[in-house]
Amino acid sequence: MKPVLTIxxxxxxxxxxxxxxIKTMITNGVYAMSAITALTAQNTTGVTSxxxxxxxxxxxxxxxxxxxxxxxxxxxxxxxxxxxxxxxxNKLKEYxxxxxxxxxxxxxxSGSKLISDDAxxxxxxxLFPIASxxxxxxxxxxxxxxxxxxxxxxxxxxxxxxxxTYNCAVLCKGxxxxxxxxxxxxxxxxxxxxxxxxxxxxxxxxxxxxLSSAITSNLAKGYDLNTSVAKAKxxxxxxxxxxxxxxxxxxxxxxxxxxxGKYAE
Numbered sequence: 001m002k003p004v005l006t007i008x009x010x011x012x013x014x015x016x017x018x019x020x021x022i023k024t025m026i027t028n029g030v031y032a033m034s035a036i037t038a039l040t041a042q043n044t045t046g047v048t049s050x051x052x053x054x055x056x057x058x059x060x061x062x063x064x065x066x067x068x069x070x071x072x073x074x075x076x077x078x079x080x081x082x083x084x085x086x087x088x089x090n091k092l093k094e095y096x097x098x099x100x101x102x103x104x105x106x107x108x109x110s111g112s113k114l115i116s117d118d119a120x121x122x123x124x125x126x127l128f129p130i131a132s133x134x135x136x137x138x139x140x141x142x143x144x145x146x147x148x149x150x151x152x153x154x155x156x157x158x159x160x161x162x163x164x165t166y167n168c169a170v171l172c173k174g175x176x177x178x179x180x181x182x183x184x185x186x187x188x189x190x191x192x193x194x195x196x197x198x199x200x201x202x203x204x205x206x207x208x209x210x211l212s213s214a215i216t217s218n219l220a221k222g223y224d225l226n227t228s229v230a231k232a233k234x235x236x237x238x239x240x241x242x243x244x245x246x247x248x249x250x251x252x253x254x255x256x257x258x259x260x261g262k263y264a265e
Contacts, residue, residue, distance in 0.1 A: 002220040003031045003069045006213060007062070007088055008077025009038040009050070015252030016206030021075060021213040023255035028217035028235065033069060035061035037079050044205055044247030052080065055087045062088070066095040073099035073220035075213050076131075080115045082122040089126035099219040102131040103212035107139035128166040133187075133225065135212045136162070137173045152184075159186035169225055171215070173208070185229055192226060194233050199240045203251035210255065211236050 004025050011017035018034050025032035038052045065071065074097050079085050092100060104123055106115055120143060128134060128144075138149050145161040148154070149172075159172040169187035174196070181196030214232035223231065236253070244254035 001029070001031045002072040002217075003033060004073050004075070004216055004220045005033045005035065005065055005071035006075045006077065006216070007035045007037060007058075007079070008075070008209070009040055009079075010036055011206070012039075012041055013043040013205075013247070013252070015044065015247075016209045017077060020206040020209040020252070020255060021077065024210050024213035024235075025217050027256050027259055028214055028221075030072075030217045030220050031069075033065050033071060035065060037077075037084055044203075044249035044251045046249070050080075052084065055083045058084055058087050059091060062091040062095075066091070066097075070095075071097070071220070073101065073216045075101045075103065075216040076127060077103050077209055077212070078105035078114070079123075079127075080119055082116075082118050085119060085122040085126050089130060092130060097130075098132070099216065100131050101133050101135065101212050101216045101219065102127050103135045103208055104128075104140050104144065105208070106143055107137070124166075128168065131166065131168045132219070133169040133171060133215065134162065134166070135171045135173065135208070135215065137208065141170075141172050152182075155184050156186070156191055159184050159191065163187065171229060173211070183229070183233065185225065187225055194229055196233060197237045197241075199237060201240045201243060201253075203243075203245060203247075203253060204240070205247075205250045205252050207236060207240070207253065210239065210253065 006021035009017045022032040041049045141158045145158045155172050159170040163170045163186045172184045174182040183194045185192045214235045215228045218228035239253040242254035242257035
């Protein structure tokens, strides 16, 4: 079983963040480990408070993981402060980490920015250049490349700019009224569209975390980028199609839809 690390915040309601990552990784057949960047008090209707860990504590978590169970792949989710971003980058370079998937959580679905301009610049400077793949949605890709994305051609151009600037693969995620969950993978000067299944399910809390964690799991298992993305897209479609319905807001998907056995009875 391949060990995988997620570096992200905790979601007390279990639909996104560390909890979504771990559920996704277990269901995709890898051993999940975590370094927590922040505790959040949230549910399906929103976030009420956030308590960030100290850089020293984050560093200690990462040291303990890498010196004992070296991860085959790393997923990085929401990190909202410059000092924590620098801590992560320094440690991953120190341990020569591989298969780094960065989900650059910067803009909420509503369009409001989730992290400061300083933290965005730190992400660009410290984490993007060491990433194997970035997985921005359209609003995040706009922030990274500085251009408006209104067509599929714009998606290709934005992904090209980001990929060439940071020397990594880019999965520009569709949706956001532009197209139906059709994602664009740009890598080494070539691009490929991944067409999603349209699933009428309003409960989409944590889908970004889930997709990036599934990609990370597949990379750890030795799949190439194209296969890792394709398998992750299939997983998230099936998790949405399981139609879990919890909470009063945008509820979680069923990460463990395919875990079947005597202990689940």
